[in-house]
Amino acid sequence: MPAQCPVCGQSFEPEPGFYFGSMYITFGFNVATFLVLGVLIYYLLDNPDTWVYVAIITGVTVVLTPLILRYSRALMLYLFGGARYNKKWGRG
């Protein structure tokens, strides 16, 4: 990960250990994933054995981990790192 955005200069590490807090956002995403999958499995698969819940939720969580990690860090930057969306730059 670069030290700052090559387009707008936004610092990607405003202070040491900045992303420690994104752990809590990751936790939130994961709890949401567990809850949604749990309810879906319960209704779509008619409440199967516990191992089915464990297997599906573990598999999906592992697959989603890179995505959740990046979104958590991005959210952390937007919430506490002073990052602002700017239409002029858009997706660079």
Ligand SMILES: [Zn+2]
């Ligand atoms: Zn930028």
